[in-house]
Amino acid sequence: MGLLSVAAGALNTVLADQWREYFYCDSLSENVLMTKGLPRKAKNNQNTKGSDNLISNGSVVAVNEGQCMIIVDNGAIVEVSAEPGQYVYDSSTEPSIFYGGLGKGIVDSFNQWKKRVGFGGDTATDQRVYYFNTKDIMGNKYGTQNPIPFRLIDKNINLDVEFGVRCHGEYSYRLIDPILFYKKVCGNVTEEFTRDRIDSQLKSELLTALQPAFADISAKGIRYSELPAHADDIAAALNQHLTETWGKNYGVEIAAFGLSSATISEADAEKIQTLQLNASLRDPGMAGATLAAAQAQAMKDAANNQSAGPMMAFAGLNMANMAGGMNTGNLYNMAAQQQQMAQQAQPQMQQPGAPVAGVVAGGPAEAPKMQAGRWTCECGSENNGNFCTNCGKPKPQPKNWFCPQCGIENTGNFCTNCGTKKP
Known part of the structure; x- marks a missing residue:
C-alpha cells in the first residue's frame, strides 16, 4: 500500500512539474545585493502545485538592466547572464512535454517518475535562480575616528612634514564578480542577502586602505586642503589597495568616493604655517x-x-x-x-651680425670661470662667500671688458681667446 501511494504521489509531482515557468525579478533596491528568483504567478495561472526549487526544461528567465542572473543546479553554477533580455533554459534535467517534442518528453518524464519513486516521491534535485544587484550601492557613510597620517611634501621650499588628517564623507561600491560574491559571501540563501550584512566589514577595510591611499596622493605633492578636489584620484588609489581584499575576496570595487571635509589639528596647522613662513x-x-x-x-x-x-x-x-x-x-x-647673477647665467641676446660671446671660428670656447678666493670687505672683514658675514654687503664683482678683435668677454689684462691687450 505504501509503495502504491509513493508511486501515485510521484506521478502527481511529475505531472505538476511539466509546466514551463517564467522567472522574473523586479528592480532590486539599494539595500538588496542578491535575491532568489521565483516563478511569476499570475491570477489565472494554473501552475500552483509545482515543486519548489525546480526549473522545468524550456522555462524562461528574464534579466533586467542592473541585474545579473545565475542558475544553480544541485549546488553547481551552470548558467550566468548579465545581459538584459529573456533566456530559455533548455539544459534542465527536469523534462517537460511542452518543450523538446511530445514523444521525447513522455519518455523522459517516465524515467523521471521512476527516479522519484526510488526517493520516496521526492524530486531528489535542487535548482535555483538568483538575481544580483549590479547597480552602484550608494550612501555608505564613513568617518575617521583617529587621525590618518598624511605626509606633506613641498619641493619648492624643501618642506617634508607628517601630520594627522581627519576626514569623513560617503562612498559607493558595485558588484563586479557575482560568481565570486556567491561563492565566498552569500551562498545559497533562501530569500535575499542585504547590504547590512557586509557593510561594516567593507567600511573597516576601506578605512584601513585610506592610509596607503593618502600616501600615494601626498607623493604627488597634493596638499591636504586639496583632497576634496582629488576624490577620483583617491578612489583609484583605494581600488588599487583594495584589490587584494575587496576584489579577490568579495568581487566588489569602489564605484565613487566622496570627501566632505579633511581637517587637521590646530597645532599641526600652526606648525605647517610656521615652517612655510620660515622657508619663504x-x-x-x-x-x-x-x-x-x-x-x-x-x-x-x-x-x-x-x-x-x-x-x-x-x-x-x-x-x-x-x-x-x-x-x-x-x-x-x-x-x-x-x-643679477641669475640673469648673467642666462644666454645673452645678441644683435644680428654682432659677435657671439664664447664662440670662435673653430667652434665654441669655454666660458670664463670665476675664481673663488678670499676678499676683504669695506668694513674690514675677510670673507669666502658672495656676501660679507659682518655687514651683508655683496662681493665686489670684477669689471669685465670685451675684446675689440673677437668680441670675447674677459676679466684680465689680455684676451683669453686671441691675446689682444685690454684697451
Whole structure:
C-alpha cells in the first residue's frame, strides 16, 4: 500500500512539474545585493502545485538592466547572464512535454517518475535562480575616528612634514564578480542577502586602505586642503589597495568616493604655517619685506607708547635694529645681486651680425670661470662667500671688458681667446 501511494504521489509531482515557468525579478533596491528568483504567478495561472526549487526544461528567465542572473543546479553554477533580455533554459534535467517534442518528453518524464519513486516521491534535485544587484550601492557613510597620517611634501621650499588628517564623507561600491560574491559571501540563501550584512566589514577595510591611499596622493605633492578636489584620484588609489581584499575576496570595487571635509589639528596647522613662513624667508627679498613690515609695525607701536615716551621708544627701536646685524637695505641688495647673477647665467641676446660671446671660428670656447678666493670687505672683514658675514654687503664683482678683435668677454689684462691687450 505504501509503495502504491509513493508511486501515485510521484506521478502527481511529475505531472505538476511539466509546466514551463517564467522567472522574473523586479528592480532590486539599494539595500538588496542578491535575491532568489521565483516563478511569476499570475491570477489565472494554473501552475500552483509545482515543486519548489525546480526549473522545468524550456522555462524562461528574464534579466533586467542592473541585474545579473545565475542558475544553480544541485549546488553547481551552470548558467550566468548579465545581459538584459529573456533566456530559455533548455539544459534542465527536469523534462517537460511542452518543450523538446511530445514523444521525447513522455519518455523522459517516465524515467523521471521512476527516479522519484526510488526517493520516496521526492524530486531528489535542487535548482535555483538568483538575481544580483549590479547597480552602484550608494550612501555608505564613513568617518575617521583617529587621525590618518598624511605626509606633506613641498619641493619648492624643501618642506617634508607628517601630520594627522581627519576626514569623513560617503562612498559607493558595485558588484563586479557575482560568481565570486556567491561563492565566498552569500551562498545559497533562501530569500535575499542585504547590504547590512557586509557593510561594516567593507567600511573597516576601506578605512584601513585610506592610509596607503593618502600616501600615494601626498607623493604627488597634493596638499591636504586639496583632497576634496582629488576624490577620483583617491578612489583609484583605494581600488588599487583594495584589490587584494575587496576584489579577490568579495568581487566588489569602489564605484565613487566622496570627501566632505579633511581637517587637521590646530597645532599641526600652526606648525605647517610656521615652517612655510620660515622657508619663504630664505629669499632675501621676502626676508627684507618681512623685516620692513615688522619695523613699520614697531614704529607704530613706539609712537603709541605713552608710558616710556616716544623718544625712548624710538631709541630702543634703533638699538634693536643695530643688534640684529642686518637691515632691509642689505637684504634687498642681496636679492638684487642674486637676480643679477641669475640673469648673467642666462644666454645673452645678441644683435644680428654682432659677435657671439664664447664662440670662435673653430667652434665654441669655454666660458670664463670665476675664481673663488678670499676678499676683504669695506668694513674690514675677510670673507669666502658672495656676501660679507659682518655687514651683508655683496662681493665686489670684477669689471669685465670685451675684446675689440673677437668680441670675447674677459676679466684680465689680455684676451683669453686671441691675446689682444685690454684697451
